[in-house]
Amino acid sequence: xxRYRSHTCGELxxxxxxxxxxxxxxxxxxxxxxxxxxxxLRDHYxxxxxxxxxxxxxxxxxxxxxxxxxxxxxxxxxxxxxxxxNAKIGTGDVEVFITDLEVLGKADELPLQVxxxxxxxxxxxxxxxxxxxxxxxxxxxxxxRGEVIDSVRRRMKGQGFFEFQTPILTASSPEGARDFLVPSxxxxxxxxxxxxxxxxxxxxxxxxxxxxxFQIAPCFRDEDPRADRLPGEFYQLDLEMSFVEQExxxxxxxxxxxxxxxxxxxxxxxTQSFPRIPYAESMRKYGSDKPDLRNPLVMQGVSDHFRGSGxxxxxxxxxxxxxxxxxxxxxxxxxRAFCDRMNSWAQSEGQPGLGYIMWREGGEGAGPIANNVGPxxxxxIRDQLGMKEGDAAFxxxxxxxxFVKFAGLARTKVGEELNLIDKDRFELAWIVDFxxxxxxxxEKKIDFSHxxxxxxxxxxxxxxxxxxxxxxxxxxxxTCNGYEIASGGIRNHRPQAMVKAxxxxxxxxxxxxxxxxxxxxxxxxxxxxxxxMAAGIDRIxxxxxxxxxLREISLFPMNQRAEDLLMGSPSEATPKQLRELSIRIAIDPxxx
Numbered sequence: 103x104x105r106y107r108s109h110t111c112g113e114l115x116x117x118x119x120x121x122x123x124x125x126x127x128x129x130x131x132x133x134x135x136x137x138x139x140x141x142x143l144r145d146h147y148x149x150x151x152x153x154x155x156x157x158x159x160x161x162x163x164x165x166x167x168x169x170x171x172x173x174x175x176x177x178x179x180x181x182x183x184x185x186x187x188n189a190k191i192g193t194g195d196v197e198v199f200i201t202d203l204e205v206l207g208k209a210d211e212l213p214l215q216v217x218x219x220x221x222x223x224x225x226x227x228x229x230x231x232x233x234x235x236x237x238x239x240x241x242x243x244x245x246x247r248g249e250v251i252d253s254v255r256r257r258m259k260g261q262g263f264f265e266f267q268t269p270i271l272t273a274s275s276p277e278g279a280r281d282f283l284v285p286s287x288x289x290x291x292x293x294x295x296x297x298x299x300x301x302x303x304x305x306x307x308x309x310x311x312x313x314x315x316f317q318i319a320p321c322f323r324d325e326d327p328r329a330d331r332l333p334g335e336f337y338q339l340d341l342e343m344s345f346v347e348q349e350x351x352x353x354x355x356x357x358x359x360x361x362x363x364x365x366x367x368x369x370x371x372x373t374q375s376f377p378r379i380p381y382a383e384s385m386r387k388y389g390s391d392k393p394d395l396r397n398p399l400v401m402q403g404v405s406d407h408f409r410g411s412g413x414x415x416x417x418x419x420x421x422x423x424x425x426x427x428x429x430x431x432x433x434x435x436x437x438r439a440f441c442d443r444m445n446s447w448a449q450s451e452g453q454p455g456l457g458y459i460m461w462r463e464g465g466e467g468a469g470p471i472a473n474n475v476g477p478x479x480x481x482x483i484r485d486q487l488g489m490k491e492g493d494a495a496f497x498x499x500x501x502x503x504x505f506v507k508f509a510g511l512a513r514t515k516v517g518e519e520l521n522l523i524d525k526d527r528f529e530l531a532w533i534v535d536f537x538x539x540x541x542x543x544x545e546k547k548i549d550f551s552h553x554x555x556x557x558x559x560x561x562x563x564x565x566x567x568x569x570x571x572x573x574x575x576x577x578x579x580x581t582c583n584g585y586e587i588a589s590g591g592i593r594n595h596r597p598q599a600m601v602k603a604x605x606x607x608x609x610x611x612x613x614x615x616x617x618x619x620x621x622x623x624x625x626x627x628x629x630x631x632x633x634x635m636a637a638g639i640d641r642i643x644x645x646x647x648x649x650x651x652l653r654e655i656s657l658f659p660m661n662q663r664a665e666d667l668l669m670g671s672p673s674e675a676t677p678k679q680l681r682e683l684s685i686r687i688a689i690d691p692x693x694x
Contacts, residue, residue, distance in 0.1 A: 112148020389510020394584030590635020
């Protein structure tokens with residue numbers, strides 16, 4: 103018999119009754135039932151109930167065991183009595199009567215319990231992550247992550263993509279976040295950068311004559327952490343295709359993303375044909391470029407009903423052509439208590455309040471706005487929004503560029519408060535026609551709004567003749583349930599157009615050649631039209647597992663201060679290491 107096990111702890115079934123077996127694992131739970139000791143023995147594969155009575159030679163050894171001790175047991179498989187079977191586990195029809203027990207590894211007093219689903223402080227969970235990962239839910243999430251990646255790989259290869267690996271040590275590139283820099287010992291004073299994404303390399307792969315590339319790529323960005331973005335590093339499904347237009351990318355990738363969600367949806371509906379929503383329409387209807395389409399609420403412009411009205415606050419605002427009034431419908435929200443609650447919420451978000459109209463019996467409007475605009479305008483607003491008795495509508499006014507984010511948050515808040523969001527489905531969509539540029543208010547200049555390597559709609563001619571802020575790009579995202587899960591574009595593969603695009607964003611031709619020399623040169627030697635995208639593996643797994651934080655689907659994440667409490671990083675370098683790298687530390691005393 104094998105030194106440690108003849109079977110795993112998830113393997114035994116009624117067909118094994120009568121056999122002598124050997125199992126090894128962790129003591130998940132130990133119970134004393136009237137002098138008979140039970141231990142639920144756990145390994146990666148499952149749990150087997152084992153027992154010993156006072157006549158067993160292993161009884162005293164089991165009596166000394168504690169939770170999370172690692173033990174090996176030998177024993178006979180017995181069928182459980184009918185009333186004692188456990189349908190919740192695969193081994194629930196049997197148990198093992200222990201005849202021999204060996205302690206393989208003792209455990210000190212536990213800082214967190216593996217059995218059960220108790221909540222522990224983040225610091226404890228991350229410092230003792232190896233214990234946290236033994237817990238059933240987190241362990242299952244990590245296994246699901248691996249299965250999702252397997253599903254992605256299988257589907258990508260089925261679509262004719264080939265897997266390549268691109269360099270980790272590379273050059274700094276303006277991808278929209280800070281680079282992690284790696285000092286070079288061989289070249290003192292110079293630095294490599296960890297890739298924010300394999301963007302340039304995957305385009306160069308297309309320049310090199312390969313046709314369909316993908317990889318599960320690690321990406322590194324020195325940015326602040328948040329719930330849906332881990333600090334430091336993340337993984338994405340990175341891909342690129344030659345001789346394609348936007349629709350070709352959609353046709354290749356939509357079945358992959360849809361199929362992955364279907365593989366793990368457990369019966370939840372998954373969008374079959376992703377709708378195409380232009381960026382401007384998404385912002386106007388949902389107040390976001392990553393709308394949660396499970397929320398049925400659609401915002402509408404209602405400016406005409408307030409122009410010249412008795413509600414002077416909005417009427418005066420509308421004298422400025424830039425300003426508008428938007429309505430957020432709230433079916434079933436026509437109570438004073440709910441409207442007051444929404445108003446208080448708006449104030450907690452830094453707003454002066456949130457105006458509203460309620461429709462009472464007979465369709466009559468109520469509230470300060472209704473009183474000021476009069477019954478005719480109130481009825482017209484009701485008819486436009488399709489409101490009825492017992493409903494309400496909330497209003498935001500001003501320059502949409504300034505209030506759109508708040509309007510989107512208000513739409514989400516109304517949907518959540520009125521239980522309008524169907525949580526048991528995956529709603530996916532393409533967001534298309536992103537603006538190529540945006541105005542950077544801090545630096546008072548035009549900036550790229552999305553990906554600087556994308557093709558502007560209209561090409562070089564648009565860059566030369568259009569107002570830059572009016573140019574749209576062949577850029578697109580996939581959204582799911584309020585999250586952006588993928589982003590990409592058709593690439594700008596003509597060197598003259600590339601230089602012009604960067605020039606409008608304030609980069610000289612010399613800067614482009616210096617920073618993107620490899621790709622710039624490649625474009626001069628026969629560049630095929632190409633495009634692609636990248637999908638966030640971490641966010642996809644987070645959605646599939648139904649958790650709200652990426653730390654629940656990652657093996658060894660950092661905390662919110664970008665610290666690895668388990669391994670103790672970041673840590674100080676030794677003087678010898680610094681000397682070898684020709685680095686002297688100069689800490690800014692103003693920084694905490």
